[in-house]
Amino acid sequence: xxxxxxxxxxxxxxxxxxxxxxxxxxxxxxxxxxxxxxxxxxxxxxxxxxxxxxxxxxxxxxxxxxxxxxxxxxxxxxxxxxxxxxxxxxxxxxxxxxxxxxxxxxxxxxxxxxxxxxxxxxxxxxxxxxxxxxxxxxxxxxxxxxxxxxxxxxxx
Amino acid sequence: xxxxxxxxxxxxxxxxxxxxxxxxxxxxxxxxxxxxxxxxxxxxxxxxxxxxxxxxxxxxxxxxxxxxxxxxxxxxxxxxxxxxxxxxxxxxxxxxxxxxxxxxxxxxxxxxxxxxxxxxxxxxxxxxxxxxxxxxxxxxxxxxxxxxxxxxxxxxxxxxxxxxxxxxxxxxxxxxxxxxxxxxxxxxxxxxxxxxxxxxxxxxx
Numbered sequence: 001x002x003x004x005x006x007x008x009x010x011x012x013x014x015x016x017x018x019x020x021x022x023x024x025x026x027x028x029x030x031x032x033x034x035x036x037x038x039x040x041x042x043x044x045x046x047x048x049x050x051x052x053x054x055x056x057x058x059x060x061x062x063x064x065x066x067x068x069x070x071x072x073x074x075x076x077x078x079x080x081x082x083x084x085x086x087x088x089x090x091x092x093x094x095x096x097x098x099x100x101x102x103x104x105x106x107x108x109x110x111x112x113x114x115x116x117x118x119x120x121x122x123x124x125x126x127x128x129x130x131x132x133x134x135x136x137x138x139x140x141x142x143x144x145x146x147x148x149x150x151x152x153x154x155x156x
Numbered sequence: 157x158x159x160x161x162x163x164x165x166x167x168x169x170x171x172x173x174x175x176x177x178x179x180x181x182x183x184x185x186x187x188x189x190x191x192x193x194x195x196x197x198x199x200x201x202x203x204x205x206x207x208x209x210x211x212x213x214x215x216x217x218x219x220x221x222x223x224x225x226x227x228x229x230x231x232x233x234x235x236x237x238x239x240x241x242x243x244x245x246x247x248x249x250x251x252x253x254x255x256x257x258x259x260x261x262x263x264x265x266x267x268x269x270x271x272x273x274x275x276x277x278x279x280x281x282x283x284x285x286x287x288x289x290x291x292x293x294x295x296x297x298x299x300x301x302x303x304x305x306x307x308x309x310x311x312x313x314x315x316x317x318x319x320x321x322x323x324x325x326x327x328x329x330x331x332x333x334x335x336x337x338x339x340x341x342x343x344x345x346x347x348x349x350x351x352x353x354x355x356x357x358x359x360x361x
Contacts, residue, residue, distance in 0.1 A: 030241075030242050031242070031249055031250070033249070036249075037249050040259050040263050041260070042258055042259070042260055043258060072221075080200070080263070122247075145238065146234045146250050147252065149253040150252055150253065150254060150284065151257075156257075
């Protein structure tokens with residue numbers, strides 16, 4: 001039921017509250033913006049933008065959290081990545097460690113390497129900052145880990 | 157496999173659509189599909205219009221080793237999704253975005269969309285508030301029709317698209333259009349709920 005057509009329904013939906021007992025232990029914290037996400041975003045849907053990739057990153061603050069390491073999972077993500085974009089992003093936010101600039105051939109069996117990729121992809125979070133369209137300079141703010149990619153009507 | 161419904165608390169998000177019968181029908185359909193989803197080994201899964209985040213979070217609780225993304229045009233909904241993810245100790249990446257316009261092509265193996273399907277005046281499709289959770293414009297199809305032609309560029313080649321439709325949305329037209337894009341369909345669930353006849357349709361190549 002989502003008939004928001006009548007005012008009565010509207011009031012009901014807007015005012016209803018679901019009370020859930022608070023959990024005493026939280027295993028995780030609010031998810032912020034991952035470099036994996038940055039690797040997947042473009043601004044090419046903007047008017048006048050041809051490639052719009054990669055987006056620039058301006059960081060206000062980042063957070064590092066420990067995430068369980070699964071080498072098989074990381075090996076599956078790597079072919080979907082633009083490696084040079086990930087490397088540059090990690091460099092930009094000072095989390096490069098000694099991640100190699102070139103992707104090694106047999107990374108599936110290189111646990112140390114996969115662990116570094118895991119760290120950069122899933123453990124480093126951008127909390128506040130902005131993403132920047134490389135062609136127009138349009139800034140997309142990231143507040144508390146949520147990038148705001150909405151465009152104005154005159155931008156599409 | 158039982159798909160456990162994620163916990164949620166919208167007490168600080170009054171302007172976010174509260175999970176309702178349509179959301180739970182969607183969860184029932186995904187539960188039925190769970191075996192297929194495991195077999196697919198999806199890497200990137202996205203929900204469009206995640207609202208409270210209850211659907212994507214329930215999926216994230218059950219499916220391991222995948223990246224979960226949630227977009228909504230309403231920033232308050234993005235925050236609610238982020239909180240629901242936290243409440244259930246799952247990692248969901250929220251983004252405030254109109255459909256999936258700013259993602260690189262063919263990144264997603266699964267798309268889940270419980271669209272704004274209510275038949276309304278086209279004028280109601282304005283702003284980024286809670287009205288965007290249900291206002292569907294003509295035939296309740298205006299937002300759905302904006303997304304459909306882009307599906308081939310969003311889904312990976314093995315990808316699956318799950319869509320909720322209302323009888324008034326003329327599901328056959330949607331199915332026929334997706335067929336012209338090369339997609340087969342299967343109706344996973346259909347149910348009459350409080351005067352609404354709803355379908356959950358699966359599309360894949």
